[in-house]
Amino acid sequence: MAADALYKLLRPAVFGLPAERAHDLALTMAERVARSPMLLKAVTARFFEPPDPVLATTVFGLAFDNPVGLAAGLDKNGVAIDFWAALGFGFVEVGTVTPGQGQPGNDKPRMARLVRDRAIVNRMGFNNRGADALAQRLAARKSKVIVGGNIGKAKVTALEHAAGDYERAMLPIWPLVDYIAVNVSSPNTPGLRSLQTVEALRPLLTRILATDRDQAERYGKPSRPILLKLAPDLHDADLEAIAALALELGLAGLIATNTTLDRSGLSTPAPIEGGLSGAPLTARALACTRVLRRVTEGRIPIIGVGGIHTAEHAYQRVRAGASLLQVYTSFVYEGPTLAGTLEKGLASFLRRDGFHSISEAVGVDAARS
Numbered sequence: 001m002a003a004d005a006l007y008k009l010l011r012p013a014v015f016g017l018p019a020e021r022a023h024d025l026a027l028t029m030a031e032r033v034a035r036s037p038m039l040l041k042a043v044t045a046r047f048f049e050p051p052d053p054v055l056a057t058t059v060f061g062l063a064f065d066n067p068v069g070l071a072a073g074l075d076k077n078g079v080a081i082d083f084w085a086a087l088g089f090g091f092v093e094v095g096t097v098t099p100g101q102g103q104p105g106n107d108k109p110r111m112a113r114l115v116r117d118r119a120i121v122n123r124m125g126f127n128n129r130g131a132d133a134l135a136q137r138l139a140a141r142k143s144k145v146i147v148g149g150n151i152g153k154a155k156v157t158a159l160e161h162a163a164g165d166y167e168r169a170m171l172p173i174w175p176l177v178d179y180i181a182v183n184v185s186s187p188n189t190p191g192l193r194s195l196q197t198v199e200a201l202r203p204l205l206t207r208i209l210a211t212d213r214d215q216a217e218r219y220g221k222p223s224r225p226i227l228l229k230l231a232p233d234l235h236d237a238d239l240e241a242i243a244a245l246a247l248e249l250g251l252a253g254l255i256a257t258n259t260t261l262d263r264s265g266l267s268t269p270a271p272i273e274g275g276l277s278g279a280p281l282t283a284r285a286l287a288c289t290r291v292l293r294r295v296t297e298g299r300i301p302i303i304g305v306g307g308i309h310t311a312e313h314a315y316q317r318v319r320a321g322a323s324l325l326q327v328y329t330s331f332v333y334e335g336p337t338l339a340g341t342l343e344k345g346l347a348s349f350l351r352r353d354g355f356h357s358i359s360e361a362v363g364v365d366a367a368r369s
């Protein structure tokens with residue numbers, strides 16, 4: 001039986017479990033596969049599609065075989081990186097991690113599926129085992145897939161001390177990741193999103209960039225691309241101001257977007273509070289990419305994330321200005337064939353429209369929007 005048919009058959013059983021329980025089970029299986037060379041080989045044989053050269057792209061100095069990545073939050077502790085690589089993801093963003101031993105996150109229930117809306121709502125609150133444990137997992141990985149480390153602040157840390165937390169979350173993982181994503185956009189850590197103003201971001205990012213330079217000197221390695229992940233609930237004017245700051249400070253990239261607090265258009269009421277992801281986010285996340293592209297004019301690459309469920313969505317996001325893409329919620333709904341399906345579809349759209357490389361298509365619609 002084809003793997004996607006098998007997943008569709010199993011999905012009702014998986015979806016019969018509470019969302020976080022199903023997530024934990026899936027992650028335990030993924031970790032087991034990642035630790036077994038034999039199982040990893042079997043998964044690779046079943047799911048991995050040889051990279052299509054039209055999808056190969058170099059972004060912020062890193063050479064990606066394909067642009068479809070796994071978004072932050074699914075594998076917060078980096079326990080199954082080799083498994084995601086075997087499924088064909090072009091890169092994996094681990095985290096969000098917080099300093100030291102991490103934190104338990106919010107009380108359960110804190111994750112729910114809205115099946116009719118092809119959505120998830122979560123209020124996890126950065127449950128994670130901490131940056132030190134993540135560093136160990138990163139050191140143990142075998143695959144060469146590109147890995148980003150997403151960092152955040154602990155719930156108990158006062159906002160005025162946030163920069164110290166970002167720094168302490170970054171230090172242990174710095175030598176082991178290819179890029180760093182600064183998460184100021186989760187709705188589930190009280191006050192975190194208030195860091196998304198130019199006034200708050202300027203000192204925070206300046207300090208993170210300086211720490212990155214220090215690390216580069218200390219290890220004798222190139223500095224890491226520093227990216228900033230933004231919320232879709234920012235007004236366009238705020239997005240514009242932050243994009244201008246990113247240009248001024250020399251950030252390597254912007255990630256648009258995190259989950260939304262907006263509930264408009266849902267066909268079922270959300271059973272818990274928190275950030276909404278998946279299909280209801282597609283239009284707003286696309287619009288955010290457009291705004292950021294307009295200001296940055298391609299000088300800072302954008303990772304497009306939020307409601308990418310089909311190859312059409314992926315292609316549209318690239319044409320709007322995204323150099324790379326990430327998925328979370330669609331993976332939950334579509335299963336392990338998702339990366340391959342998106343990649344094949346995207347490659348065929350690019351060829352159909354006469355592009356020789358994905359980089360030629362990035363932002364071609366920007367002038368029209």
Ligand SMILES: Cc1cc2nc3c(=O)[nH]c(=O)nc-3n(C[C@H](O)[C@H](O)[C@H](O)COP(=O)(O)O)c2cc1C
Pocket residue numbers: 071072073074076095096111120122124126150183186229257258259276277278279281305306307308326327328329330
């Ligand atoms: C259960 C859950 C946990 C998440 N945790 C994080 C996180 O720790 N850090 C982060 O930057 N984004 C986190 N996200 C946001 C995703 O990375 C992504 O930005 C968002 O879900 C939109 O993409 P999607 O529509 O493909 O899911 C989480 C999303 C979900 C559904």
